[in-house]
Amino acid sequence: MNNIAIVGAGQLGSRYLQGLARIDIPINIQVVDTNDKSLDLAKERYFQLPFNSNVRSISFHKRIDDLNHVLDLIILATNADHRFGITRELLTTKSIKYLILEKVLFQRLDEYNQIEKLLKKHDVPCWINHPRRLYPFYQSLKENLKSEKQLNFNVQGGNWGLACNGLHFIDLISFLVDSDKLTIDTDYLNDKIYQSKRPGYIEIQGLLSGKIGENVFTLYSNEEPGLHIISIASDHFRYVIDEAKGMIWESSVYDQWQWKEKHEKIVFNQSEISHNIVEEIIRTGSSGLPTYEAAAALHKPFISSLLEYYNQISNETHVRLPIT
Numbered sequence: 001m002n003n004i005a006i007v008g009a010g011q012l013g014s015r016y017l018q019g020l021a022r023i024d025i026p027i028n029i030q031v032v033d034t035n036d037k038s039l040d041l042a043k044e045r046y047f048q049l050p051f052n053s054n055v056r057s058i059s060f061h062k063r064i065d066d067l068n069h070v071l072d073l074i075i076l077a078t079n080a081d082h083r084f085g086i087t088r089e090l091l092t093t094k095s096i097k098y099l100i101l102e103k104v105l106f107q108r109l110d111e112y113n114q115i116e117k118l119l120k121k122h123d124v125p126c127w128i129n130h131p132r133r134l135y136p137f138y139q140s141l142k143e144n145l146k147s148e149k150q151l152n153f154n155v156q157g158g159n160w161g162l163a164c165n166g167l168h169f170i171d172l173i174s175f176l177v178d179s180d181k182l183t184i185d186t187d188y189l190n191d192k193i194y195q196s197k198r199p200g201y202i203e204i205q206g207l208l209s210g211k212i213g214e215n216v217f218t219l220y221s222n223e224e225p226g227l228h229i230i231s232i233a234s235d236h237f238r239y240v241i242d243e244a245k246g247m248i249w250e251s252s253v254y255d256q257w258q259w260k261e262k263h264e265k266i267v268f269n270q271s272e273i274s275h276n277i278v279e280e281i282i283r284t285g286s287s288g289l290p291t292y293e294a295a296a297a298l299h300k301p302f303i304s305s306l307l308e309y310y311n312q313i314s315n316e317t318h319v320r321l322p323i324t
Contacts, residue, residue: 001056002027002282003071007064007086008078009033009042012102012270016075017042019274021049025282029058030067045271064089073098073281075274080104080324081200084111091118098281099126101292103167105299107320109307112296119292127287128295130171131273134288137248137266141232141239142176148234151177153217158226163204163306163323164196166219169230170212170298171290176232179213180297184305190223193313201322204306243267 002025006013009031020029033039039060046058061067064086074096078086084106090096099119105128106112119126132138145151153173174180189206196203208219230241238257240249243266251257281287307321 002073003030003068004028004278005030005032005067005071005074006042007032007067007074007076007090008102009038009060010035010077011041013038013075013077014042014045015270016077016274017046018049018271020278021046021052021055021275023052023054023275023279025279026054026056027278027282028056030061030071031058032061032064032067034062036062064093067094070095071097073100073278075100075278077102079198080107081320081322084108084115087115088118091115091122091124096122096124098285099124100129100277100281100289101126102129103295103299104164104303104323105295107303107322109300109303109319112300116292116296125285126292127281127289128292129270129277130168130175130290130295131268131270131277132168132172133175133290134273134277135266135268137264138172138175145176145232145234145237148236149214150234151215152233153215154220154231155218155229156220156222156231157228158222158224159205160221160228161196161203162206162208162219162221163202166208167299167302169219170210170217170302171295173212173215173217174294174298175290177213177215179215180294181213182210182298182301184208184210184301186305186309189309191313193310194223196323198324201324202310203323204309241266 004027006016017031031042043060071094074090076087155169186208189204189208194203194205205221205223210217228244232239236253238251246263246265248262248264249259251259277287303321310321311318
């Protein structure tokens with residue numbers, strides 16, 4: 001029997017749980033969260049879905065100590081400020097076969113190497129939930145662009161959570177170009193730190209630019225809400241993508257740069273894909289998600305650059321970047 005634990009039952013953790021309600025392999029589920037409201041939310045969302053006989057048991061807990069000692073897979077869906085301590089506790093007190101972590105991995109740079117050492121010590125394969133790699137549209141796009149020498153990748157929109165969500169797009173670029181050599185320029189970010197919608201966290205606005213290998217990107221967030229658009233250009237292709245509406249405009253040198261419009265579901269909710277992610281890991285020991293090492297190679301320069309920017313703007317010395 002496959003024993004699955006979800007640690008963190010809030011907005012995202014409860015969506016993972018909804019996805020597991022669709023699973024096609026037999027599992028036992030344990031959910032843990034210290035917050036009663038989060039546990040209640042997870043229960044409500046899970047029991048909204050039809051009964052699935054593959055879920056042999058489900059239980060809800062408030063302490064990590066209450067989880068089974070031997071677990072086939074743990075999904076850690078807490079906020080970033082708690083993630084390091086809980087990851088360390090799980091790796092040192094439980095026997096874990098596989099692990100999935102959320103982004104942003106950790107807020108302190110020194111925590112990345114500590115967890116990497118623990119994962120190697122306990123021989124636990126770990127993946128990070130950057131799910132755009134799994135979306136059929138982006139897998140097809142990667143195939144189309146595989147021979148391109150350089151991409152120019154741009155995201156622009158209004159108040160879309162550049163600090164919180166920027167790594168999702170940086171990971172997407174990394175996936176498309178098969179490189180994790182990231183450099184970042186914060187010079188064109190606004191000279192102001194913004195309070196996140198989530199208490200205790202910060203956000204940033206303005207233009208974040210950089211390179212992954214020889215590929216250039218810009219991520220732009222305006223203060224006011226607005227249309228969120230991705231554009232990608234190479235020597236032979238142009239794409240304009242509206243993820244929310246499922247609209248893609250594309251042109252290529254092979255069609256004399258004539259624009260074509262098409263409609264396709266691009267983005268999938270966590271509740272729509274988590275069962276597939278878990279099934280693949282349990283059945284094959286592999287995943288299309290980035291490994292810990294691949295994700296950390298992008299997270300560390302991202303955290304380092306934004307932490308330097310945060311210290312400069314705040315005129316203080318911080319070792320922790322409060323984003324999640």
